[in-house]
Amino acid sequence: MKPVALAEPGQRLSLLCIGAHSDDIEIGAGATILGWIERGVRLDVHWVVLSAAGPRAEEARSSAQAFLAGAARSTIELAEFRDGYFPYQGAAIKNWFEELKSRTSPDVILCHARGDAHQDHREVSALTWNSFRDHTILEYEIPKWDGDLSQPNLFIPASRALMERKAKLLHDHFGTQRAKDWFDAQTFMGLARLRGAECRAPDGFAEAFHARKIVVQ
Numbered sequence: 001m002k003p004v005a006l007a008e009p010g011q012r013l014s015l016l017c018i019g020a021h022s023d024d025i026e027i028g029a030g031a032t033i034l035g036w037i038e039r040g041v042r043l044d045v046h047w048v049v050l051s052a053a054g055p056r057a058e059e060a061r062s063s064a065q066a067f068l069a070g071a072a073r074s075t076i077e078l079a080e081f082r083d084g085y086f087p088y089q090g091a092a093i094k095n096w097f098e099e100l101k102s103r104t105s106p107d108v109i110l111c112h113a114r115g116d117a118h119q120d121h122r123e124v125s126a127l128t129w130n131s132f133r134d135h136t137i138l139e140y141e142i143p144k145w146d147g148d149l150s151q152p153n154l155f156i157p158a159s160r161a162l163m164e165r166k167a168k169l170l171h172d173h174f175g176t177q178r179a180k181d182w183f184d185a186q187t188f189m190g191l192a193r194l195r196g197a198e199c200r201a202p203d204g205f206a207e208a209f210h211a212r213k214i215v216v217q
Contacts, residue, residue, distance in 0.1 A: 001199075004216060006108060006136075009040035012072070016106035016135075017047045018128055020120040021083065022060035023174050025049070026067055028140025029110045030166040031158035031192065032207050033067055038162065042072040046104045050086070050093065050124065052078040055176055063173035075104075086123035093123065097131040106135060113139035113210050117146035129212075139210040143191050144182055152208035155199035163192050163205045 007013035013036065019025040025033075025047065036043055045068055052060040057078055068074040079096060081089055111128040112121035125139060141149055158166075167185035177183045189205070196205040 007036065007041045010042065012042040012044060014044045014105070014107045015046070016104055016109045016132075017045060018109065018111040018124060019049050020051055020086065020112060020118070020124045022049055022052050022056045023063070023170065023177060024112065024121070024142060025110065025140075026063055026166070026170055026173075027142050027188065028112070029138075029207060029209075030067055030169065031162045031205070032110075032156045034162050034165060035156070035158055037068075037070040043068075044073045045071050045075070046106065047074060047076045048079075048100065049077075050079045050081050050096075051083045051120065053080045059174050059176060063169065066169050066173060084120060086120040090123065090127075094127055094130070097127045101131050109135050109137045110140055110209075111137060113141055113150075114212075115148065115150050115210075116142060117148035118142070118144070136214065137212070139212075141191075141208060141210075143187050149191075150210075152195070152210050154209040154211040154214075155195055155201070155206045156209070157196065157199065157201035157203065157206045158192060159203045160205055163189055 017025045047064045049060045060078055061076055064076045081093055086093060109128060109132055112125040114125045116122055128137060138154060141152065143149060167188045192205040192207060195208040199206050
């Protein structure tokens with residue numbers, strides 16, 4: 001299968017990363033972001049977390065800074081919408097998205113998947129598509145106890161070293177989440193190994209996304 005590159009080394013790629021919670025972007029697309037930077041893509045990143053308050057805000061900021069080290073430019077923006085209640089704050093979050101749209105015009109958007117079982121994640125996915133109607137949107141996946149993983153259609157290979165680095169950064173920066181029985185390197189590496197097998201990744205690992213609409217030239 002012929003790979004399609006979103007950006008080559010030395011090229012600029014404007015990226016909007018949207019997560020409902022402090023660790024979502026890193027879990028769903030952390031190795032992809034690290035890989036672009038490692039390959040020399042000039043990333044211009046607007047990193048958004050919608051529910052980041054108290055200790056979770058500091059975790060979100062420090063983790064984003066670590067994952068974006070080496071990016072050409074980065075903006076980190078944190079909001080404090082109530083965790084678990086996004087569908088009931090829809091109007092306020094919709095207004096926030098419309099304001100966000102006026103501040104950034106990305107080439108690619110990374111956000112939650114439409115079929116995610118978490119209500120906050122689904123709301124973010126819906127509002128992303130509602131506000132950004134003319135963009136390349138890749139929906140990442142979050143493993144959890146709900147068992148809601150489905151069949152992605154876009155794969156971005158990652159090296160073992162990148163996956164190990166992603167897992168270490170998640171462990172180092174999200175102390176509030178370590179008690180969760182699924183939040184560990186085995187989960188993150190295992191899912192990436194499965195996705196790597198599905199796309200025959202050179203090093204055996206990949207992150208997977210849902211791409212509803214892609215234009216190829």
